[in-house]
Amino acid sequence: MKAAVIVFPGSNCDRDVQVTLRDVSGVEPVMVWHKESSFEDVDLIVLPGGFSYGDYLRSGAMASKSLVMREVVKRAGAGVPVLGICNGFQVLTESGLLPGVLMRNADLKFVCKDVHLKVESSQSLFTSAYEAGQVVRIPVAHHDGNYFASEEELDRLEGNGQIAFRYVQPNGALDPDANPNGSARNIAGVYNETKTVLGLMPHPERLADPQLGGTDGKGMFQSLLESLS
Amino acid sequence: MSEITPEVVAEHGLNETEYQRVLEIMGREPNLLELGIFSVMWSEHCSYKSSKKWLKTLPTEAPHVIEGPGENAGVIDIGEGLAAVFKMESHNHPSFIEPYQGAATGVGGILRDVFTMGARPIANLNALRFGSPEHAKTRHLVSGVVAGIGGYGNCVGVPTVGGEVNFDPSYNGNILVNAMTVGLAPADRIFKAAAQGVGNPVIYVGSKTGRDGIHGATMASAEFDDDSDEKRPTVQVGDPFTEKLLIEACLELMETDAIIGIQDMGAAGLTSSSFEMASKGGMGVELNLDQVPCREDGMTPYEMMLSESQERMLMVLKPGNEDMARGIMEKWDLDFAVIGSLTETGRMVLRMHGEVVGDLPIDPLAEASPEYDRPWVPTPAREELDAKDLPVPGDTGKVLYQLMGSPNLCSRRWIWEQYDHMVMADTQARPGGDAAVVRVHGTERALAISTDCTPRYCVADPARGGAQAVAESWRNLTAVGATPLAITDNMNFGNPERPEIMGQFVGCIEGMRAACDALAYPVVSGNVSLYNETNGAAILPTPAIGGVGVIEDASKTAGIAFTEEGADILLIGETTGHLGSTTYLSEIEGRSDGAPPAVDLEQEKRNGDFVRQLIISGQVTVCHDLSDGGLAVSVAEMALAGGIGATLEQPAEINLPTHAWLFGEDQARYLIATGNAEALLDAAQAAGIPAGIIGRTGGKTLTLPGGSPISLNDLSRAHEGWLPDYMAGTVN
Numbered sequence: 001m002k003a004a005v006i007v008f009p010g011s012n013c014d015r016d017v018q019v020t021l022r023d024v025s026g027v028e029p030v031m032v033w034h035k036e037s038s039f040e041d042v043d044l045i046v047l048p049g050g051f052s053y054g055d056y057l058r059s060g061a062m063a064s065k066s067l068v069m070r071e072v073v074k075r076a077g078a079g080v081p082v083l084g085i086c087n088g089f090q091v092l093t094e095s096g097l098l099p100g101v102l103m104r105n106a107d108l109k110f111v112c113k114d115v116h117l118k119v120e121s122s123q124s125l126f127t128s129a130y131e132a133g134q135v136v137r138i139p140v141a142h143h144d145g146n147y148f149a150s151e152e153e154l155d156r157l158e159g160n161g162q163i164a165f166r167y168v169q170p171n172g173a174l175d176p177d178a179n180p181n182g183s184a185r186n187i188a189g190v191y192n193e194t195k196t197v198l199g200l201m202p203h204p205e206r207l208a209d210p211q212l213g214g215t216d217g218k219g220m221f222q223s224l225l226e227s228l229s
Numbered sequence: 230m231s232e233i234t235p236e237v238v239a240e241h242g243l244n245e246t247e248y249q250r251v252l253e254i255m256g257r258e259p260n261l262l263e264l265g266i267f268s269v270m271w272s273e274h275c276s277y278k279s280s281k282k283w284l285k286t287l288p289t290e291a292p293h294v295i296e297g298p299g300e301n302a303g304v305i306d307i308g309e310g311l312a313a314v315f316k317m318e319s320h321n322h323p324s325f326i327e328p329y330q331g332a333a334t335g336v337g338g339i340l341r342d343v344f345t346m347g348a349r350p351i352a353n354l355n356a357l358r359f360g361s362p363e364h365a366k367t368r369h370l371v372s373g374v375v376a377g378i379g380g381y382g383n384c385v386g387v388p389t390v391g392g393e394v395n396f397d398p399s400y401n402g403n404i405l406v407n408a409m410t411v412g413l414a415p416a417d418r419i420f421k422a423a424a425q426g427v428g429n430p431v432i433y434v435g436s437k438t439g440r441d442g443i444h445g446a447t448m449a450s451a452e453f454d455d456d457s458d459e460k461r462p463t464v465q466v467g468d469p470f471t472e473k474l475l476i477e478a479c480l481e482l483m484e485t486d487a488i489i490g491i492q493d494m495g496a497a498g499l500t501s502s503s504f505e506m507a508s509k510g511g512m513g514v515e516l517n518l519d520q521v522p523c524r525e526d527g528m529t530p531y532e533m534m535l536s537e538s539q540e541r542m543l544m545v546l547k548p549g550n551e552d553m554a555r556g557i558m559e560k561w562d563l564d565f566a567v568i569g570s571l572t573e574t575g576r577m578v579l580r581m582h583g584e585v586v587g588d589l590p591i592d593p594l595a596e597a598s599p600e601y602d603r604p605w606v607p608t609p610a611r612e613e614l615d616a617k618d619l620p621v622p623g624d625t626g627k628v629l630y631q632l633m634g635s636p637n638l639c640s641r642r643w644i645w646e647q648y649d650h651m652v653m654a655d656t657q658a659r660p661g662g663d664a665a666v667v668r669v670h671g672t673e674r675a676l677a678i679s680t681d682c683t684p685r686y687c688v689a690d691p692a693r694g695g696a697q698a699v700a701e702s703w704r705n706l707t708a709v710g711a712t713p714l715a716i717t718d719n720m721n722f723g724n725p726e727r728p729e730i731m732g733q734f735v736g737c738i739e740g741m742r743a744a745c746d747a748l749a750y751p752v753v754s755g756n757v758s759l760y761n762e763t764n765g766a767a768i769l770p771t772p773a774i775g776g777v778g779v780i781e782d783a784s785k786t787a788g789i790a791f792t793e794e795g796a797d798i799l800l801i802g803e804t805t806g807h808l809g810s811t812t813y814l815s816e817i818e819g820r821s822d823g824a825p826p827a828v829d830l831e832q833e834k835r836n837g838d839f840v841r842q843l844i845i846s847g848q849v850t851v852c853h854d855l856s857d858g859g860l861a862v863s864v865a866e867m868a869l870a871g872g873i874g875a876t877l878e879q880p881a882e883i884n885l886p887t888h889a890w891l892f893g894e895d896q897a898r899y900l901i902a903t904g905n906a907e908a909l910l911d912a913a914q915a916a917g918i919p920a921g922i923i924g925r926t927g928g929k930t931l932t933l934p935g936g937s938p939i940s941l942n943d944l945s946r947a948h949e950g951w952l953p954d955y956m957a958g959t960v961n
Contacts (some may be wrong), residue, residue, distance in 0.1 A: 012386025016654040054470025141649040210277040
């Protein structure tokens with residue numbers, strides 16, 4: 001599995017996901033600078049976490065207009081899988097590759113902690129190594145992770161099976177206390193209609209190494225490896 | 230008429246004697262720009278004029294020290310050809326005036342000190358002191374400072390992995406915000422400030438210069454009064470995004486061999502950076518201020534030279550590398566300008582619009598920087614307090630419950646969950662333990678890092694307090710299995726012109742020196758912040774210590790959480806039941822008298838070396854040091870971290886009042902939970918280390934001698950609840 005990691009000025013989880021991709025796939029990812037208008041053919045495009053262009057405007061808004069994103073949008077349209085983590089998720093909603101928007105956290109504070117997620121389905125490139133309904137522990141670290149879409153849109157996403165992950169209690173219970181940022185319907189991650197584009201606020205690359213206290217995040221990269229190799 | 234009136238001199242913080250020296254050095258009356266440069270270079274903040282005499286007495290050498298105090302940050306060898314580069318620095322005054330930007334730019338400044346030396350920052354920490362929770366401003370300051378530290382560090386992408394927080398009324402009008410950064414660099418590629426080579430270009434990179442922060446260094450060298458809010462325009466505004474670009478661009482340029490000298494523009498901006506570079510290299514420098522990238526038109530030379538706009542660097546390049554360096558800066562969308570060159574005149578000459586606007590000799594100004602031997606009086610010794618003279622508390626369980634939910638001992642989770650403490654994916658031990666453990670990327674090693682100080686000990690007995698701060702830092706690193714290597718110190722005190730304050734400073738230094746010597750734990754960098762007073766009331770003396778240690782095999786460390794039921798709890802070290810100047814005394818008895826605990830450095834070293842060996846050899850994986858709140862609080866923290874309860878029993882041979890045994894703050898002690906107590910006790914006996922079993926883990930409650938059982942759920946609610954409730958305004 002050959003992956004490209006897009007590097008915006010202000011990306012700061014680019015190396016973290018590079019390390020995880022390398023460890024899981026054994027293939028060195030290609031790091032693509034935001035000023036590039038094209039890059040080599042890859043099996044997967046990853047938009048990493050960080051503060052692209054400082055995110056002084058709406059998070060991800062500037063990055064969505066960058067040169068490299070034209071190419072990413074084009075390839076996503078052609079079916080190349082795209083994974084957006086945290087700021088990457090924000091860039092994907094700003095680019096129109098994913099529905100909804102990510103607003104400031106409901107309590108207005110940055111939040112960095114482990115959360116529990118329910119894997120809604122194992123029927124995707126990104127989640128095949130998990131069981132449907134499985135609860136995994138993965139950290140979040142963001143200021144703008146409060147997922148919002150209209151009620152009709154949310155109903156449509158649920159109907160299409162486009163909800164990838166929801167914030168839950170460790171025992172799987174879906175309640176407001178498990179929601180770290182006020183996201184609608186506890187949504188932590190969503191797919192596009194073809195389930196080839198995934199955006200999520202939590203950072204699976206941060207718990208993919210036992211020395212860091214857990215490996216629940218590794219499943220996502222193993223799923224991709226199985227699906228794309 | 231001269232523009233330099235006595236009032237203008239006084240506004241620049243120079244006294245009469247100092248101004249006379251200015252006149253001697255210049256051989257004429259200075260112009261306003263020149264006076265401004267003297268003012269900042271001779272400010273307490275830049276010149277260390279009151280503290281230098283005493284700082285010189287601290288030990289700074291060890292075989293593993295690559296660079297001691299004097300450069301932007303200290304550098305130590307951590308093995309495998311790598312060096313740790315670190316320093317702690319205060320941003321107290323700006324953070325009180327404008328907490329978000331003050332704290333944010335404090336983080337930005339210390340990051341620059343570290344990457345200026347060629348190191349990639351890998352961890353941020355902080356040491357924070359706020360006023361009494363009841364004080365009207367405290368909530369606002371906590372909220373702003375924490376948001377500012379997070380706002381900057383999170384965006385730059387360097388994890389904030391640890392720190393400490395105290396509340397005390399002495400900080401009501403003068404909070405302390407001390408920020409520490411640790412970076413990694415190849416040990417043989419450390420960059421320094423010294424400028425070399427006549428004719429070599431002086432390069433400006435980073436953000437443009439604006440009118441912010443003018444005279445910040447002078448402000449930081451004066452006391453506060455009720456009109457301090459008027460000083461808000463002297464606080465700088467941070468741009469962490471530009472800092473991130475600057476880190477990447479500088480590290481990229483540092484991979485070439487183009488840089489001769491490099492210096493960040495911190496306090497006193499372009500003035501101190503160009504001055505220091507020239508002074509350290511024995512060079513002159515000529516700057517053309519027309520070339521300085523500015524945010525707005527019409528800035529005067531005075532404003533340009535004294536601006537403290539953030540995210541700027543000055544460097545001297547080998548000639549012929551300008552285009553390559555410009556290419557790297559432009560890739561990162563940063564300003565790049567050749568603003569001058571080195572000369573052999575030994576003078577700083579500043580030109581604008583073709584005219585000389587300033588001309589000063591470099592060495593005389595630097596060498597004549599004032600150094601004072603300020604009068605001081607020793608702090609009167611306090612009487613030792615006998616625990617037997619204190620009332621016996623009713624239920625020790627209730628006492629513990631109260632302590633665990635008190636402002637100074639409650640959980641700091643509300644704070645560190647606002648900091649990204651995991652970015653860079655090398656944080657092995659997250660906040661909440663004795664020390665942060667951060668892996669050295671690409672190796673089997675890790676660094677252990679901690680910040681420590683107990684100001685109430687320092688005010689009671691500065692020498693003991695100074696020694697204790699160093700010893701506790703050493704102990705915290707030891708408790709995770711690290712070998713402590715060196716410290717950075719951030720000396721926060723009141724007005725040094727008052728002999729009793731100077732006496733606190735001298736006493737703390739004396740204690741620190743003794744501890745650094747005994748523990749082979751030298752000082753490699755530091756910062757002094759004086760005049761922390763408002764309307765004549767000084768803060769508690771606060772020599773914050775930032776310690777760094779190395780763990781050779783990162784798979785062999787210890788954490789504080791109980792991991793199994795039925796484990797024996799071992800106490801290492803001697804317990805005398807010391808209650809003077811303790812948290813127990815202030816929280817439960819409402820008193821703050823008595824001498825602080827004695828610091829026996831031999832015992833500290835012996836006990837610590839013993840514990841560390843047990844961790845390194847894999848025999849111990851659960852360990853916690855004892856500090857504020859003593860034995861009972863440490864056990865409670867271990868129980869809460871692991872979700873496993875415990876029952877304690879006071880050994881029959883320990884003939885002490887129960888509350889003294891439980892809450893006394895004797896030093897040099899550790900707790901270990903183990904399934905192999907017998908072997909460890911034998912080893913302790915063989916090594917002559919005091920050790921004994923004091924309890925057993927198990928269940929979901931904590932039971933102390935003389936107390937009713939407390940459920941971990943209740944204890945957790947008290948411990949986790951106070952800070953969020955306080956910040957939400959539901960408790961005081």
